[in-house]
Every structure is written in C-alpha cells, then in structure tokens.
Amino acid sequence: MPVKQSPQLRAALWYARRFHWHVFPIRPRDKAPLTAGGFYNATTDQAQIRHWWQQWPDANVGIACGASGLVVIDIDAKNGAGGLESWADLRQELGSDIDDTPTVETPTGGLHLYYAAIDRSIRNSTSQLANGIDVRGEGGYVVAPPSEHPEGGTYNWALNCGPHECELDPLPEGIAERLRGPQKLVLDSDSSNGSGDAIITTGQRNATLTSLAGTMRRRGMTCDAIVAALLAENSARCSPPLHDDEVTRIALSVARYDPVLDPEHLTDMGNSRRLVHLAKDDLRYVPQWGWLWWDGRRWARDTSGAAMRCARETVQAIRSEATRREDEAERAALEKWAKTSESLARIRAMVELAQSELEFVADVEQFDTDPMLLNCLNGTIDLRTGRLRPHSRADYITKLAPVEYVPDAAHPIWT
Incomplete structure (x- = not known):
C-alpha cells in the first residue's frame, strides 16, 4: 500500500x-x-x-x-x-x-x-x-x-x-x-541617556537585531544569553520597541544554528562536522548495512541517496553561513569554499569521513531489539498494552507494516 x-x-x-x-x-x-x-x-x-x-x-x-x-x-x-x-x-x-x-x-x-x-x-x-x-x-x-x-x-x-x-x-x-523609501538609523544625539548610540527605527529593527544575534551566536553564546541581550538592546535602542515575543522569536531562530566553524576549518573534515550538525538526528551509519535515514516512521536503508542529499544541503548551508558573516574576508573565504565543495570529490569526501563520526555510527544490534513493538503507518503499537504511540527515532525500528492501525475497526472474521 x-x-x-x-x-x-x-x-x-x-x-x-x-x-x-x-x-x-x-x-x-x-x-x-x-x-x-x-x-x-x-x-x-x-x-x-x-x-x-x-x-x-x-x-x-x-x-x-x-x-x-x-x-x-x-x-x-x-x-x-x-x-x-x-x-x-x-x-x-x-x-x-x-x-x-x-x-x-x-x-x-x-x-x-x-x-x-x-x-x-x-x-x-x-x-x-x-x-x-x-x-x-x-x-x-x-x-x-x-x-x-x-x-x-x-x-x-x-x-x-x-x-x-x-x-x-x-x-x-x-x-x-x-x-523603497529611505530606511536609516536616526542618531539620537539628544538622548537623555547620553550614550550616543543610534536609535533603531521602524523598518530596521528586525534586521538589526537578527544581525546582532548572528554575531553573538558565531561567538558561541547560548540561546538564553542571546535572548537576554536582544531584549536589553530592544528596550534601549528600538523606537518603538518590538514585542518581547517577537524579539525572542528572532533569538530562537538564529540560535537554531550551531556556532560556525572557524575559517581555517574549510576542509573536508570541517564539512564532515557540518554534515553532523545538519543531519545528526536523521542519519545513521552501520558498517554492515551502510547508511540509514529516518523517513519519519522508521530507520530505512538509504537506497535513494539521502546521505548525499544531506551533503548537498550542507554545501547550501555553507553559502547561507557566508551571508551571515560580517567580516568581508571571512565571507569571501566561505563563498569560495562553498563553490569548491560543490564538486563530486568534495561531496564524496564529506560523506565518507562522516561514516566515522560518533554521532552517526551505530551497531546492528541497536536496531529492532523490542519484539513487542509493531510499527505501522500511523504510529507504533506497544503490543503489551495495545497503545498506539507516535513513531520515534529512539525505538531504532527498521520495519514497517504497510497498514494503518485502526483500534475500533470491525473484525468479523476473528469474532
């Protein structure tokens, strides 16, 4: 089905x-x-x-x-x-x-x-x-x-x-x-706080706070620290201030990205680590089987090139990372490395190196260990209780019954 x-x-x-x-x-x-x-x-x-x-x-x-x-x-x-x-x-x-x-x-x-x-x-x-x-x-x-x-x-x-x-x-x-009208920072030279900092006006608030959050994340700051810093900056400089929930949303969006690697890590090994950051939840490598990927229901053998697609996404992420760099030299280096990484040799090297990354490596014995779990299209049935629960990566199931579990379905043959 x-x-x-x-x-x-x-x-x-x-x-x-x-x-x-x-x-x-x-x-x-x-x-x-x-x-x-x-x-x-x-x-x-x-x-x-x-x-x-x-x-x-x-x-x-x-x-x-x-x-x-x-x-x-x-x-x-x-x-x-x-x-x-x-x-x-x-x-x-x-x-x-x-x-x-x-x-x-x-x-x-x-x-x-x-x-x-x-x-x-x-x-x-x-x-x-x-x-x-x-x-x-x-x-x-x-x-x-x-x-x-x-x-x-x-x-x-x-x-x-x-x-x-x-x-x-x-x-x-x-x-x-x-x-298309002018979007500018208005210098608040007469501000009562005497700081001389630029006031961030409507039209610039989101972009300015996002850029600031990106800078903090690149320096390794935690999500909580970024939220606190943006809320303080919003209160002090944004006119009018954004709602706190909007500022928090900006911080959470930027903090989803792992702190970027230093420019000197523009190497195959660096790309391997980037692939880990991107796909550590959705890829596993089993030496006896090869790559497995989480398809939303089970850990499936990678027969469609999922690992290679994740590697291509990693290259795209390098380009995205370049746009968030403020330093022109770093941005240029990342853009050049992104182009270099598009080659088949670099993509293959990334995937091959990733086979030894601890976040990906798994053993055959980790999979399908619980015989009382039956995996169906709409969830996993615990046969001990009859309860249907959501699919979970943590179950390490590779099998899938191609049917949906319907608890109240009629079953006249078995009555």
Whole structure:
C-alpha cells in the first residue's frame, strides 16, 4: 500500500509545479525552517520536495518570497496590532482594488496578500508600510496553507482568492514607493541617556537585531544569553520597541544554528562536522548495512541517496553561513569554499569521513531489539498494552507494516 501524501506535501508539490514557487519544509505547528539552510534551500524540484516530506511528514510549508518572485503583505490582527485598520486606510488612499490578489486567512484573524514582485528591491520590513503591516520580500519567506499555526488552526486560502482562482497582481506602485523609501538609523544625539548610540527605527529593527544575534551566536553564546541581550538592546535602542515575543522569536531562530566553524576549518573534515550538525538526528551509519535515514516512521536503508542529499544541503548551508558573516574576508573565504565543495570529490569526501563520526555510527544490534513493538503507518503499537504511540527515532525500528492501525475497526472474521 502506498504511503499517503499529507495535505502539506500535496500543497508543496502543487505550489512548485503549477506556480513555480520555491518551497521548503517548516517545523510542524511552527514557523522555523527544518533544513539548516532555511529558505535558501527552497526549490521547485519535485523529488527533493518529496524527500523532505518523507523525512518530516507533518512539516509545514514555507515559500521563499524572493526566489518565487513574490512580495507578501502580512496584515496582523492579533493583540490589537491594528493591521486591518491600517490596511483599510491604505485601500481608501490607494484604491479598493489593491487587494484583488491571492489572499490567505491566518488563524489569528490576519491576512497574507500575495503579489508579483516588480523587481527584487523590496525586502522584509516590520510596520514600515503602516502600523501592524509587515512585508515579506527578498530575503524572506511565508508560511503557506494548509500549514498549522503554533497557536492552533490552519492557514487557508480565502474564498475565491486562491492562486488558481485569483490573478496574481503586481505589487501596487503606491505600496512599492513607500517600501523603497529611505530606511536609516536616526542618531539620537539628544538622548537623555547620553550614550550616543543610534536609535533603531521602524523598518530596521528586525534586521538589526537578527544581525546582532548572528554575531553573538558565531561567538558561541547560548540561546538564553542571546535572548537576554536582544531584549536589553530592544528596550534601549528600538523606537518603538518590538514585542518581547517577537524579539525572542528572532533569538530562537538564529540560535537554531550551531556556532560556525572557524575559517581555517574549510576542509573536508570541517564539512564532515557540518554534515553532523545538519543531519545528526536523521542519519545513521552501520558498517554492515551502510547508511540509514529516518523517513519519519522508521530507520530505512538509504537506497535513494539521502546521505548525499544531506551533503548537498550542507554545501547550501555553507553559502547561507557566508551571508551571515560580517567580516568581508571571512565571507569571501566561505563563498569560495562553498563553490569548491560543490564538486563530486568534495561531496564524496564529506560523506565518507562522516561514516566515522560518533554521532552517526551505530551497531546492528541497536536496531529492532523490542519484539513487542509493531510499527505501522500511523504510529507504533506497544503490543503489551495495545497503545498506539507516535513513531520515534529512539525505538531504532527498521520495519514497517504497510497498514494503518485502526483500534475500533470491525473484525468479523476473528469474532
């Protein structure tokens, strides 16, 4: 019996095939990417998309805006953000037809309006367009239907406003002009604190705090330390300050990345360690069997090149790492090494060296040790209790019964 496709996988394949939108997997009921390269890994390749959702069947769907030629207007309605009111004012000023474009309804009452990017000059911003309205463009991404929201509920296309029902309009020029306006730091020379530090204004807060968080993470600071530092910086310099939960989200997003290796570790061994950071939860190497990968239900023999795909993702992550480097020499060295690492010889060397990494190495005797666990498509049954529980890497199961367990199913033959 073929494994069922999740609604998220069907949607991801549809977005990529029909609209050429670049998609990537996001953590279930979350907004954080699952791959180390995040939206830089986004693709329209159907095989890669299927591979991701085999690894993470419940993953949410992310769309990389810049690569997809999109600008998305994010109208926030929760906690009195005022986004809907601001949008009503913009409609009155710029015309009521500015929202005749594919539209997503968010579980918190907000809206995501999808537009075709006129060019690639529109980048992410927070409340620069208007109070309670964020923008996702070049360098950003959105969570797409039918993904699940962290607070419950799902993202849905508005009635008659799906991308197959409503023409994708170009970003209205009136909006584009506002977003292309100057974004600058205003020096608060008269500040009462006398520090002389630059005040971070609307439109720069997220980018500045993200850059600061990246610097701290590269220096090995813990997530808690980054959160504390960003909250202090937000309070002291951001005008107006971001909500604490938004600042914490920035810190958590950056802290997902392991502290980067020093520039001198741009070697095959360094790449092997990077592969560990990327795939230590999803790959195992058994000398007698070769590579195994976690397909979301079991540890399966790697007959489809999963280890090599993870190695390619590692190379993409090096490129992503380069963009987060502030030092020009370090950034140039990383970009050069990323290009070198694209060769088949370097990728093979990375995978071969990784076979001896302790995080990957496993013994045959670790697998299938509990005969009272029966692995099914929808979970693992503990035959001692009859309880169905979620699939778990820690069970080290390699077998899978190609059926779903239905506790209340009729069984007339056995009565």
